[in-house]
Amino acid sequence: MNRLAAVLAALVIWLPAEAGAQRPVTFGVVVDGPSFYHATFRPLLQNEITNLLGSEFDARFLEEKYIVADWTRAGIDDALQRLLDDPDVDMILTFGAIASQSAAEFGPLPKPVVAPFVLDAELQDLPLTGGASGIQNLTYVSYPTATQNDLEAFREVVAFEHLAVLMQRAYVDGIPSMRVGMEQALSQLDVEWTIIEVGPNID
Numbered sequence: 050m051n052r053l054a055a056v057l058a059a060l061v062i063w064l065p066a067e068a069g070a071q072r073p074v075t076f077g078v079v080v081d082g083p084s085f086y087h088a089t090f091r092p093l094l095q096n097e098i099t100n101l102l103g104s105e106f107d108a109r110f111l112e113e114k115y116i117v118a119d120w121t122r123a124g125i126d127d128a129l130q131r132l133l134d135d136p137d138v139d140m141i142l143t144f145g146a147i148a149s150q151s152a153a154e155f156g157p158l159p160k161p162v163v164a165p166f167v168l169d170a171e172l173q174d175l176p177l178t179g180g181a182s183g184i185q186n187l188t189y190v191s192y193p194t195a196t197q198n199d200l201e202a203f204r205e206v207v208a209f210e211h212l213a214v215l216m217q218r219a220y221v222d223g224i225p226s227m228r229v230g231m232e233q234a235l236s237q238l239d240v241e242w243t244i245i246e247v248g249p250n251i252d
Contacts, residue, residue, distance in 0.1 A: 071107050073107040074140060075114060075137055075139050076109065077132035077142070078116065079141065080117045080144040081145025082118055082119055082120030087145070091115075091144075116131065121222070122151065125148050125151050128148075129141070129151050129155065129162075138160065141160065141162045142164075143163070143164045143165070144166060146167065146223075150175070151223075152187055155184075156184065157184065157185040157186070158184065159186070163188050163189075163190075164189035164190065167189050167190060167191040168220075168227070169230070172226070172230030173227050173230065196230075197234045200212075200234060201238070210240055211240065213242070213244075214235070214243070215247050216244055216246055217247060218246040218247060218248050
């Protein structure tokens with residue numbers, strides 16, 4: 050199941066049909082930061098949600114409820130809090146790994162939040178209880194990943210003695226547990242390794 054399908058499946062769970070009326074549902078969206086990927090993904094997701102819910106729900110995506118943050122954890126936390134406090138927002142989607150992490154660390158949430166962009170739930174140390182987040186009103190989408198197994202398989206294919214891992218600096222800053230988890234996975238390889246933080250410029 051791709052991420053879009055997983056998001057739609059989560060929405061069906063959160064939005065049970067009500068007979069006899071088309072219920073308006075206003076979506077709030079938090080994006081980690083400016084990105085070509087999110088810009089192209091946005092209309093696709095909105096159209097798919099509208100098509101899925103159109104006969105029973107009036108899906109509304111208002112420009113002022115779509116917040117593009119600045120790639121910092123503080124900015125993303127602030128954007129999420131604004132939507133959580135907004136009485137006109139019924140449901141929140143987090144477009145980005147950092148925004149998804151932020152939602153998971155907010156504790157019990159006052160309204161449904163769907164986080165479809167978790168990179169690695171284990172490395173990010175996200176809560177998991179009985180196949181669910183265990184956090185009130187939070188659903189996150191994560192695929193089974195085994196970073197440790199992937200690294201070991203990579204070494205079987207290519208014999209290396211020193212591994213360099215490029216990690217986006219925004220993720221290292223916004224999701225500290227991800228770097229800790231990666232270091233733990235690398236330490237099991239019995240090779241030299243280096244984590245290199247990369248930013249938005251070529252240098």
